[in-house]
Amino acid sequence: MKSSPPSNLPQHLTRDWQSLWQSSLYMQIPVALWRLPNSTEKHFIAQRTGATKQCYPNLAELKSGFVVSPFHNPELQQTYFIESQIHLSSLRGCLQGEALLEAWISEINSTDTSGALLPQFTENQDFSNKNCRQKHLDLVTKGVQAIQAGAFEKVVLSRQKFIDLPENYDVLTLFEELSQAYPNAFISLFSLPSVGVWLSATPETLISTNENTHTFRTVALAGTQARHDKPLSQTSWTQKEIEEQALVCRYIVGCFKKIRLREYTETGPRTVPAGNLLHLRSDFEVDMLDTNFPTLGTTMLELLHPTSAVCGMPKIPATAFILENEGYNRGFYSGFLGPVNFEGQSEIFVHLRCMQLFEQKAVLYAGGGVTADSDPEREWQETELKCQTLGKVIEKTF
Numbered sequence: 058m059k060s061s062p063p064s065n066l067p068q069h070l071t072r073d074w075q076s077l078w079q080s081s082l083y084m085q086i087p088v089a090l091w092r093l094p095n096s097t098e099k100h101f102i103a104q105r106t107g108a109t110k111q112c113y114p115n116l117a118e119l120k121s122g123f124v125v126s127p128f129h130n131p132e133l134q135q136t137y138f139i140e141s142q143i144h145l146s147s148l149r150g151c152l153q154g155e156a157l158l159e160a161w162i163s164e165i166n167s168t169d170t171s172g173a174l175l176p177q178f179t180e181n182q183d184f185s186n187k188n189c190r191q192k193h194l195d196l197v198t199k200g201v202q203a204i205q206a207g208a209f210e211k212v213v214l215s216r217q218k219f220i221d222l223p224e225n226y227d228v229l230t231l232f233e234e235l236s237q238a239y240p241n242a243f244i245s246l247f248s249l250p251s252v253g254v255w256l257s258a259t260p261e262t263l264i265s266t267n268e269n270t271h272t273f274r275t276v277a278l279a280g281t282q283a284r285h286d287k288p289l290s291q292t293s294w295t296q297k298e299i300e301e302q303a304l305v306c307r308y309i310v311g312c313f314k315k316i317r318l319r320e321y322t323e324t325g326p327r328t329v330p331a332g333n334l335l336h337l338r339s340d341f342e343v344d345m346l347d348t349n350f351p352t353l354g355t356t357m358l359e360l361l362h363p364t365s366a367v368c369g370m371p372k373i374p375a376t377a378f379i380l381e382n383e384g385y386n387r388g389f390y391s392g393f394l395g396p397v398n399f400e401g402q403s404e405i406f407v408h409l410r411c412m413q414l415f416e417q418k419a420v421l422y423a424g425g426g427v428t429a430d431s432d433p434e435r436e437w438q439e440t441e442l443k444c445q446t447l448g449k450v451i452e453k454t455f
């Protein structure tokens with residue numbers, strides 16, 4: 058990706074972001090790139106000094122940076138924080154850390170980073186999609202049986218999909234292509250040394266807070282179908298999908314109740330596009346000043362994650378079922394991530410439609426909400442459709 062020349066920097070700092078990205082892999086520097094929904098501005102931050110922290114994401118205390126959480130993160134203590142020591146904007150140039158940036162660039166000029174490598178794939182030696190379908194059908198069947206036996210009402214069950222990529226494929230080109238293909242998604246790429254490199258185009262806000270307007274927002278997203286050409290208002294949803302999404306709303310309202318927050322607005326559900334898919338979405342908004350709840354962002358982050366859109370209802374038995382039965386580690390899929398404390402705003406998203414990147418390979422992740430009426434074959438098809446959000450862009454790019 059080529060950034061626009063920063064207006065306030067000398068020419069030698071206007072080189073494209075490619076060399077910074079390449080060097081961050083080579084020099085093990087934590088970095089994050091993102092583009093917010095419906096925005097054209099891209100951001101690049103790097104933490105040039107100090108170890109990456111794992112900490113409780115208290116928005117009132119954190120500096121500007123990027124949080125990344127795995128799915129399984131009891132009490133949120135395992136959340137990674139990439140501190141913004143250097144901040145570049147594709148539209149506004151270097152917003153922070155000019156001296157650090159200059160020093161980094163002179164280091165790049167004197168280092169050969171051409172051998173910079175993405176992590177090697179080692180976790181699963183045979184890297185194959187063999188038996189994937191059958192395994193997912195069995196998993197969903199087991200989930201439906203557990204629901205029918207009364208263990209829980211809903212569980213979100215997921216899988217991985219392995220994809221081969223060309224040698225030395227360009228990660229930033231993929232980031233750019235995703236940004237163009239999905240204007241209303243949150244596009245992000247992060248690299249945490251010895252943890253991994255992940256790229257995603259997620260449609261789901263987890264929490265959004267704005268200190269300037271005192272607003273807190275969250276959404277309930279669920280129900281999936283392939284996108285059609287008709288007007289969105291002509292979309293029909295099955296009873297199963299309507300109930301699935303209503304459960305996510307109920308979960309959010311339950312979180313508000315736990316903290317005795319009654320003044321919120323709820324709009325929807327309405328049909329929203331998400332790349333090649335359509336979902337049902339309800340929007341919730343709270344005025345943090347009127348409700349005298351300045352720390353609502355952190356409180357709700359802790360209460361909401363993992364929401365019923367990625368875990369299930371009730372949360373505890375659904376989590377236990379996922380951890381016992383999915384048969385793989387979700388890692389950062391269905392965790393949360395996003396920029397915090399930039400110009401008074403924090404925008405944290407549920408990490409969906411994501412993939413982990415390796416040398417010549419990617420691992421895609423997708424899941425779906427399972428209820429008493431779920432049909433295993435349809436659930437499998439739904440995960441295939443969800444993988445297509447990234448899959449289509451990969452095919453087009455390489």
Ligand SMILES: C=C(O[C@H]1C=CC=C(C(=O)O)[C@@H]1O)C(=O)O
Pocket residue numbers: 213215261278279280281336365366367409410422423424425426443
């Ligand atoms: C769990 C995923 O999607 C969630 C968000 C929207 C719709 C969903 C569904 O229809 O099941 C899921 O709850 C995923 O994309 O992997």
